[in-house]
Amino acid sequence: MSQYILRRLMIAIPSLLGISLVLFVVLALAPGDPFSELATNPNVPPEVQQALRAKFGLDDPIYLRYLSWLSAMARGDWGFSFVSRMNVDTLILQRLPATLYVVGSSQLLALLIAIPVGVYAATRPYSIFDQVANTFAFIGFSLPTFFTGILFILIFSVKLDWLPFVYTTDIKATGIHWVIEQVRQAIMPVMVLGLFQAASMTRFVRSAMLDVIRLDYVTTARAKGLGQRIVIIKHVMRNAMIPVVTLVALQMPAVFGGAIVTEQIFRIPGIGSLLISSILANDTPVIMSVTFVFACLVVLFNLIADVLYGWLDPRISFR
Amino acid sequence: MLDKELRSMIGDVKDGRMDRRAFIQRLAAVGLTAPLANQILAIGGVAMAQSPNVYKPTKRGGGGPLKLLWWQGPTLLNPHFATGTKDQDGSRIFYEPLASWDEEGHLNPILAAEIPSLKNGGLAADAKSVVWKLKPGVKWHDGKPVTADDLVFNWEYATDPATAAVSVGSYADITVEKVDDLTIRILFKNPTPFWANAFVGAYGCIIPKHLFAEYKGGKSREAPNNLKPVGTGPYKFVEFKPGDLIRGEINPDYHMANRPYFDSIELKGGGDAVSAARAIIQTGEYDYAWNMQVEDEVLLRLEKGGKGKTIYAIGGDIEFIAVNFTDPNTEVDGERSSLKTKHPILSEPKVRQALAMLVDRDSVKKAIYGRAGRTTANYLNGPEEFVSKNTKWEFSVEKAGALLDEVGWKVGADGIREKDGKKLKLLFQTSINGPRQKTQAIVKQACQKAGIDMELKSVVASVFFSSDVANPDTYAHFYADIEMFQIPMAQPDPALAMRRYHSRYVATKENKWQGQNFPRWMNKDYDAAIDAAENEIDPLKRADLYIKCNDWMWQDNVMIPVMHRIKVGAASNTLHPVVSGWANDLDNLQDWYREA
Numbered sequence: 003m004s005q006y007i008l009r010r011l012m013i014a015i016p017s018l019l020g021i022s023l024v025l026f027v028v029l030a031l032a033p034g035d036p037f038s039e040l041a042t043n044p045n046v047p048p049e050v051q052q053a054l055r056a057k058f059g060l061d062d063p064i065y066l067r068y069l070s071w072l073s074a075m076a077r078g079d080w081g082f083s084f085v086s087r088m089n090v091d092t093l094i095l096q097r098l099p100a101t102l103y104v105v106g107s108s109q110l111l112a113l114l115i116a117i118p119v120g121v122y123a124a125t126r127p128y129s130i131f132d133q134v135a136n137t138f139a140f141i142g143f144s145l146p147t148f149f150t151g152i153l154f155i156l157i158f159s160v161k162l163d164w165l166p167f168v169y170t171t172d173i174k175a176t177g178i179h180w181v182i183e184q185v186r187q188a189i190m191p192v193m194v195l196g197l198f199q200a201a202s203m204t205r206f207v208r209s210a211m212l213d214v215i216r217l218d219y220v221t222t223a224r225a226k227g228l229g230q231r232i233v234i235i236k237h238v239m240r241n242a243m244i245p246v247v248t249l250v251a252l253q254m255p256a257v258f259g260g261a262i263v264t265e266q267i268f269r270i271p272g273i274g275s276l277l278i279s280s281i282l283a284n285d286t287p288v289i290m291s292v293t294f295v296f297a298c299l300v301v302l303f304n305l306i307a308d309v310l311y312g313w314l315d316p317r318i319s320f321r
Numbered sequence: 322m323l324d325k326e327l328r329s330m331i332g333d334v335k336d337g338r339m340d341r342r343a344f345i346q347r348l349a350a351v352g353l354t355a356p357l358a359n360q361i362l363a364i365g366g367v368a369m370a371q372s373p374n375v376y377k378p379t380k381r382g383g384g385g386p387l388k389l390l391w392w393q394g395p396t397l398l399n400p401h402f403a404t405g406t407k408d409q410d411g412s413r414i415f416y417e418p419l420a421s422w423d424e425e426g427h428l429n430p431i432l433a434a435e436i437p438s439l440k441n442g443g444l445a446a447d448a449k450s451v452v453w454k455l456k457p458g459v460k461w462h463d464g465k466p467v468t469a470d471d472l473v474f475n476w477e478y479a480t481d482p483a484t485a486a487v488s489v490g491s492y493a494d495i496t497v498e499k500v501d502d503l504t505i506r507i508l509f510k511n512p513t514p515f516w517a518n519a520f521v522g523a524y525g526c527i528i529p530k531h532l533f534a535e536y537k538g539g540k541s542r543e544a545p546n547n548l549k550p551v552g553t554g555p556y557k558f559v560e561f562k563p564g565d566l567i568r569g570e571i572n573p574d575y576h577m578a579n580r581p582y583f584d585s586i587e588l589k590g591g592g593d594a595v596s597a598a599r600a601i602i603q604t605g606e607y608d609y610a611w612n613m614q615v616e617d618e619v620l621l622r623l624e625k626g627g628k629g630k631t632i633y634a635i636g637g638d639i640e641f642i643a644v645n646f647t648d649p650n651t652e653v654d655g656e657r658s659s660l661k662t663k664h665p666i667l668s669e670p671k672v673r674q675a676l677a678m679l680v681d682r683d684s685v686k687k688a689i690y691g692r693a694g695r696t697t698a699n700y701l702n703g704p705e706e707f708v709s710k711n712t713k714w715e716f717s718v719e720k721a722g723a724l725l726d727e728v729g730w731k732v733g734a735d736g737i738r739e740k741d742g743k744k745l746k747l748l749f750q751t752s753i754n755g756p757r758q759k760t761q762a763i764v765k766q767a768c769q770k771a772g773i774d775m776e777l778k779s780v781v782a783s784v785f786f787s788s789d790v791a792n793p794d795t796y797a798h799f800y801a802d803i804e805m806f807q808i809p810m811a812q813p814d815p816a817l818a819m820r821r822y823h824s825r826y827v828a829t830k831e832n833k834w835q836g837q838n839f840p841r842w843m844n845k846d847y848d849a850a851i852d853a854a855e856n857e858i859d860p861l862k863r864a865d866l867y868i869k870c871n872d873w874m875w876q877d878n879v880m881i882p883v884m885h886r887i888k889v890g891a892a893s894n895t896l897h898p899v900v901s902g903w904a905n906d907l908d909n910l911q912d913w914y915r916e917a
Contacts (some may be wrong), residue, residue, distance in 0.1 A: 003423050032790060033784045033787065033792045034783035034784035034792070035783070035788065035789055036404070037404055037788065038783045038784075038785070039405035039406075040404055040487060040786075041786035041787070041788065041796070041797075042786065042806065042807065042808045042809060043809065043811060044808065044810065044818050045490050045518070045811045045812070045817060046490045047489075047490045048797075048835035048837060049786065050487060050490060051833055051835075052788050052833065053482065053791075054487075057357075057485045061790075082542060085396055085397070085404065085563075086396035086397045086563040087542045088396075088397070088547075088563055092423065094562075096562050097564075097565075116729055153634070155599075160603055160604060163604065164608055166605065167599075167600065167606070168589060168592070168600055170566075171562065171566055171591065172560065172568060183448055228443075240603070252357065253678045266591070267592070267596070268592075269589065269592040271562060271564065271566065271591065276334070276564065279393075279564055279591075282783065284787075291423065293441065299564035
């Protein structure tokens with residue numbers, strides 16, 4: 003087992019190197035620079051923009067830039083943002099809590115809705131409950147988050163005036179009021195993201211359950227006289243969860259990576275909004291770090307998913 | 322003109338025989354405006370009137386929190402590194418310049434004891450030096466005194482190329498010397514009629530020597546105070562999260578009486594302009610939001626809600642269509658739009674004239690900019706004394722068609738004009754931005770009616786405005802026939818805005834397209850007038866020269882002005898913000914208060 007994990011980690015190194023190379027080259031080939039705002043400012047002579055480009059190494063050949071980035075990264079130096087002239091790691095760590103809180107809770111919400119609804123719908127296929135659940139699931143994943151987000155703002159903030167739509171990281175209250183405010187401002191983004199996720203996940207859980215529920219061993223379990231609860235929870239769910247685990251594990255990097263659109267709509271200072279503003283400003287060191295960390299997380303959670311398979315289904319062996 | 326009479330009137334004001342108001346009224350009667358009159362008085366030795374600040378609060382603090390919403394959050398807090406307005410605004414909460422531009426484009430002393438003038442000996446008669454005096458007793462937030470050494474240091478810091486300061490443009494051509502502990506003298510190489518650039522406005526903010534001295538040059542990025550500003554401003558630093566949030570608390574030792582009004586300040590960043598407008602005007606969650614690039618129709622609808630309003634500040638920002646005088650489709654020595662070529666269609670003046678007639682400025686204003694724009698025939702739209710009255714514009718498809726007929730562009734079978742078997746086809750580029758794309762569509766429609774086939778192209782802003790030598794899509798390469806964007810006027814003086822179209826600054830491959838004259842327009846009269854104006858001390862003659870320059874640009878149709886853009890902010894109904902079209906939104910932050 004530990005040998006398997008070690009081997010997988012070793013394989014990950016060349017693939018991460020490959021990913022970083024592709025990311026770097028694509029970013030380096032992308033046109034533009036982070037100093038475009040200076041161009042029309044009459045107070046700033048054009049030489050300044052040019053000098054900044056040279057100073058930050060934007061005019062060097064790509065392979066040199068890649069090598070220096072790689073060696074710095076290997077030493078744990080993530081570089082600094084061209085836009086804020088601040089170290090990239092501090093910038094990312096600052097943004098992480100908000101993303102973990104909002105996107106994490108929304109994933110949790112999605113699971114809490116999807117698993118019970120999916121399982122119950124699968125035990126009574128084509129019942130009224132199943133039909134209703136299906137209809138909502140279809141509506142849920144057909145509506146994009148930028149639409150539901152704005153709809154929620156219009157209903158709950160503008161018309162009803164119940165919830166704030168600007169997310170603040172420094173809430174002035176203390177104690178229980180702080181917690182209440184923290185929850186209040188997260189309700190809308192968590193709902194938007196969670197319901198979207200829950201919709202597609204419900205469909206997934208339901209079909210995974212239906213696949214397993216028809217198998218012979220389930221009939222055997224029923225024939226032995228086991229109750230419906232035991233059959234579903236102990237015998238069907240455990241096996242049906244294997245594909246669901248993969249799905250959830252692959253969603254986990256997104257918890258760290260943030261949700262670009264939703265974070266932008268609700269002004270949540272998370273990784274997603276950092277990424278999009280860096281992309282718009284051509285702030286390559288930040289884009290590079292965020293996407294590379296994201297790649298590492300995808301590789302890591304793939305490994306975790308594989309290890310979890312073995313735990314859920316001992317027939318799967320590690321070789 | 323009126324020279325003798327004017328000088329005697331200045332004398333009258335100086336001696337107190339005529340009051341300032343009467344003087345300004347007399348000048349207004351002959352077509353000159355208040356700021357110009359003031360400038361004449363300043364140069365004539367009468368101290369400039371301090372801005373008419375109606376500041377009502379009678380004690381410091383007690384105003385609660387001030388909540389600002391910027392849809393692009395500031396990313397750094399060192400004024401010398403501030404790439405964009407958002408960063409200048411973030412820095413300005415904590416740092417201050419010697420003087421700021423007020424609502425009418427006058428200098429308002431901040432750290433300076435007074436505005437230099439001939440009378441107080443601050444300005445030299447030959448316009449080659451300026452003496453600034455610091456207000457005595459001003460302290461940094463950490464309690465250390467502000468001295469002339471700090472000012473000299475800021476000049477050294479900005480001009481050190483290794484610092485990579487963005488503010489270098491304001492400090493590069495000057496020498497700053499210390500006179501005494503509270504006085505500095507700025508020396509110019511040439512007579513400089515516009516002396517209020519260094520230490521004034523956004524790039525004039527002053528950082529403390531005792532915290533930054535070790536971090537001048539190559540180590541500039543490592544200064545811990547880049548993220549923890551210690552300035553002189555009305556608010557002291559509490560917290561900063563780049564792109565997201567800035568928090569400050571009241572500075573109890575602030576150097577202006579009864580200021581600031583608010584106990585704390587919060588600047589939240591991110592999101593988009595429309596929802597920022599909502600948060601101010603509709604729900605009232607925030608007090609003020611900047612740069613409302615929102616269609617006027619939407620703003621009008623939101624304003625019916627009633628918790629907030631939009632506010633407008635007039636400056637000199639101009640949205641224009643520039644005409645390429647060189648051929649973008651012929652390559653000479655590895656360079657398109659080369660000076661060695663002439664534009665095959667647009668080098669004919671009548672075609673440019675026709676094109677100007679096809680820009681329907683009224684429709685653009687009505688459909689897009691609304692209250693945030695004014696139609697104009699001029700490239701130079703402010704300050705008032707520099708605005709030409711000799712120009713006019715009109716929209717007429719028929720007249721444009723007639724002009725094109727005159728020079729041989731006849732309508733072909735497919736409705737597109739042609740001449741010698743060549744179709745009249747133009748490529749129109751701009752940066753990606755809602756209002757710009759809509760303007761493009763309006764222009765294209767009119768051109769189609771007149772038989773011009775127009776191809777539209779839009780380039781993402783970070784590319785369009787980049788200085789990437791290898792990228793052909795930048796505004797400076799200008800590999801298109803016409804292009805549209807905005808050039809802001811950062812200060813109430815036309816020198817920097819007009820200088821760029823001097824032939825000396827033509828953008829070419831040789832200067833890596835760093836030349837600012839992107840239309841590649843060459844006019845000897847214009848060049849001579851600009852050269853003369855830069856060193857002209859007499860404000861009347863100087864204004865006259867710039868008006869002439871504007872008129873030449875109008876005659877030649879180098880720039881087709883689309884809209885004189887007006888700065889739009891959103892403020893809660895109770896807030897009393899002081900916003901100038903000649904400065905950034907927060908440049909007069911100390912004077913903001915809330916009406917009870």
